[in-house]
Amino acid sequence: MKYEENYQMPFFLATQKGTASLATLVNMLLLGSEHQLDAVDAGIAALGKEGAGWVITQYHLDVTRMPKMEEQVVLGTEAVSYNKLMTYRDYWLRTPAGDELARMSGAWVMMDLATRKIIPIKPNFAEKVGAVADSHVRRFPRIGKLSAVDAAADYRVRYFDIDGNGHVNNVHYFEWMEDVLGGAWLANHELATMDIKYAREVAAGTTPSSQVQIAGLTTHHRIVTGDTLNAEATLTWRQH
Amino acid sequence: MKYEENYQMPFFLATQKGTASLATLVNMLLLGSEHQLDAVDAGIAALGKEGAGWVITQYHLDVTRMPKMEEQVVLGTEAVSYNKLMTYRDYWLRTPAGDELARMSGAWVMMDLATRKIIPIKPNFAEKVGAVADSHVRRFPRIGKLSAVDAAADYRVRYFDIDGNGHVNNVHYFEWMEDVLGGAWLANHELATMDIKYAREVAAGTTPSSQVQIAGLTTHHRIVTGDTLNAEATLTWRQH
Structure with missing residues (x-):
């Protein structure tokens, strides 16, 4: 279940270069998924009522070009699949003409808000946004360790x-x-x-x-x- | 010349209390005026072509209630008047139903970008947004000096x-x-x-x-x- 919405990046989120920072880009991508989740009552508030919360474990992001100050863009997202412990969600940001500016993949788990422990994914919350059950585990690129601090x-x-x-x-x-x-x-x-x-x-x-x-x-x-x-x-x- | 536009405050601008910070409120108010100025070609880019820039000298703000995370609001602004050295602009933020949440007044001057000195207001830039020539100087509340640092x-x-x-x-x-x-x-x-x-x-x-x-x-x-x-x-x- 793909979701898209229009968004204009306000001037006050632009860096001195006139474009989005990494933090602003990720926030914009997450805004689309927040709206999709809220629309089907599977967001922070709905999950909180069951004593659980979404927790991000890792992201992979590819950037073609950072969006510019006041640029009109389209935010897109799709909850692709879930297994026992993870749900995988894709995010993209494109121009209205269809040129992709950025694409991100995220691996989310669910946490019990009382015990702060990871719990199995609640299938009804994954399925509300169209994620399909799939035991496949996504491999994310290896993250290099620092051998020195520059x-x-x-x-x-x-x-x-x-x-x-x-x-x-x-x-x-x-x-x-x-x-x-x-x-x-x-x-x-x-x-x-x-x-x-x-x-x-x-x-x-x-x-x-x-x-x-x-x-x-x-x-x-x-x-x-x-x-x-x-x-x-x-x-x-x-x-x- | 009043200007208004709809705006939804994204979740990522909310504080831990779920509302706007003072900085976010001011940014939202300024967003309306940026859009009004750009629409009549009197914004940062247009003024920059003449080697000048807008500089804020002071603000007065009244807050009835801070806007909430994801709340739909209306941003409003009006460039009220200008004299030799100042232009006065009002800003407001209201609910779609008409309840005012915040109102701000700002006193702006123009600066020569090369010399970094204050210059007289360029009347054509003030008049583009409907500000009227008026020698009246707005009095802003006194700002108290610190007698100790807590x-x-x-x-x-x-x-x-x-x-x-x-x-x-x-x-x-x-x-x-x-x-x-x-x-x-x-x-x-x-x-x-x-x-x-x-x-x-x-x-x-x-x-x-x-x-x-x-x-x-x-x-x-x-x-x-x-x-x-x-x-x-x-x-x-x-x-x-």
Whole structure:
């Protein structure tokens, strides 16, 4: 069951380059799926009534071109399949004329909100959006480990980083990952792909570190809080 | 010349309380005026061709209720009048049924982009949006000075704070002003009014400090970088 809607990226979400950041791109893609889920009563509110929540485990993203400030685009999404523990969802962003700007794949699990433990997927919630039962496990690209840290910065968690679940909204990690690369890198490179694997949530009141190793046009990232790994990611870039 | 448009506040702009932050509210109000200006070719791009830019000097804001996550609202704006050096613009945000949620007034000047100096308002740009010539100078409420600092925090300027002009987008100051109040204060208070006066832009590569003095339900704020005052503001609040 494919879902699409029109969206115009407001000027205030554009970076100094006049385009979307990685965080804004992911937020826009998620907006489409939120609307699809809410339309069939399978979103955060509906699932919360059964004491469960959706939790992202990993994303793979391909970017052809970042959307521009005030550009009219189409957000698309489809919940493709589910197995015992995972549902797989695709997301895309295209021009009204049909040129694809970005495509993302996400692997979601369900969590019991009381025990904070992963639980089997509730088939009725997957089926409400047309996902089909399929035992196939999607393979995501391997995420490289850092063998050295070329740059790092601390990001004290701020009030507006925290979402309704009381921890840092994991889209903010992308801001920390891009910020640590610095303005000179970002001025000369455009994002091509992103893979991220989430390990553990970032709590309010903490100061995670964003660390990066730069290997040519590939950057290896991790977000850590003390000895705790919060997320690992690999980004690839195109040079201007 | 009044301008209105429909807008739905995306979930990803909501705070942990499920409503707009002060920064998001101001961004939404400005979105309406950007669209009005662009529609009559008097926006950033058109003015930039004449080597000039719009610069905000102060805002006054009244909030009845913050818009909620995914709420459908109407953004409204009107460029009311201009004199030799200022144009005054009103902004409002209302429900589709007509209940006003917020109203803001702004005093704008024009800057020569080469010399960075204030220049007289170009009448053709004011008149394009229906502002009338009127020598009357609007009085904005006085902004109280801090006599002591009850809380302060440093905010290293990040890549995504910088806008297309190469300095910090001044809407980010609102995030620093609210963040320094802390989660406990923000959980128990709702913004009622805001006055801000901008003094000097915040540059890339700096670490401004957000300082606040709390006097009952009034908070006095300033953003400073070393000995330089960037902005002063007074906020008033309602307790839950």
